[in-house]
Amino acid sequence: GENVEQHPSTLSVQEGDSAVIKCTYSDSASNYFPWYKQELGKGPQLIIDIRSNVGEKKDQRIAVTLNKTAKHFSLHITETQPEDSAVYFCAARFGNEKLTFGTGTRLTIIP
Amino acid sequence: GAVVSQHPSWVICKSGTSVKIECRSLDFQATTMFWYRQFPKQSLMLMATSNEGSKATYEQGVEKDKFLINHASLTLSTLTVTSAHPEDSSFYICSARIPRTGGVNQPQHFGDGTRLSIL
Numbered sequence: 331g332e333n334v335e336q337h338p339s340t341l342s343v344q345e346g347d348s349a350v351i352k353c354t355y356s357d358s359a360s361n362y363f364p365w366y367k368q369e370l371g372k373g374p375q376l377i378i379d380i381r382s383n384v385g386e387k388k389d390q391r392i393a394v395t396l397n398k399t400a401k402h403f404s405l406h407i408t409e410t411q412p413e414d415s416a417v418y419f420c421a422a423r424f425g426n427e428k429l430t431f432g433t434g435t436r437l438t439i440i441p
Numbered sequence: 442g443a444v445v446s447q448h449p450s451w452v453i454c455k456s457g458t459s460v461k462i463e464c465r466s467l468d469f470q471a472t473t474m475f476w477y478r479q480f481p482k483q484s485l486m487l488m489a490t491s492n493e494g495s496k497a498t499y500e501q502g503v504e505k506d507k508f509l510i511n512h513a514s515l516t517l518s519t520l521t522v523t524s525a526h527p528e529d530s531s532f533y534i535c536s537a538r539i540p541r542t543g544g545v546n547q548p549q550h551f552g553d554g555t556r557l558s559i560l
Binding site: 366371426 | 445447475483484485487490534536538541546548549550551552553554556
């Protein structure tokens with residue numbers, strides 16, 4: 331089955347700086363890669379996703395890049411703000427199968 | 442946008458009680474819903490996949506008779522924790538997937554979770 335590794339487990343960034351979270355996956359058949367943000371006491375919220383037919387996708391301050399050859403994908407947050415502090419999870423999926431999640435990254439934005 | 446509603450958000454009950462958690466897709470019909478369990482500072486662990494009108498598919502190690510899942514309609518799935526004990530205390534989260542559209546598989550959206558505390 332699919333295995334997703336996520337790094338780092340914790341990340342502290344000065345407000346205004348950029349944050350990068352990286353994930354690798356094992357199953358080359360995986361073709362859908364979402365990122366979720368989870369705030370304390372709440373469920374995960376989808377913030378961006380990418381399919382295997384593109385290499386990069388951007389939505390305002392958030393971007394995701396995908397390297398299919400290396401089987402890794404990354405989340406980039408620019409101009410970080412205090413409200414970006416949360417736990418971020420990457421995930422991978424093939425077709426309509428179940429999502430496999432990474433272990434999560436606790437991002438702290440330092441004012 | 443797509444919204445998944447989960448109820449209740451917090452439950453505290455005595456050991457031996459059965460607890461039902463509801464998950465609703467508010468603005469779309471979900472043929473497939475998922476139930477997850479999350480321990481503090483850990484990732485989401487899939488418990489079962491719930492398909493409307495058929496039996497749920499449980500992940501290895503998850504007791505079917507302990508965690509009863511019913512997906513009776515396209516907008517509602519329920520998880521019942523039967524005879525709950527303190528070790529069942531956890532954060533339970535449901536998720537629903539928007540139906541495949543135009544041949545493209547769609548994103549999965551999550552409810553806000555239910556914190557279950559068994560005394």
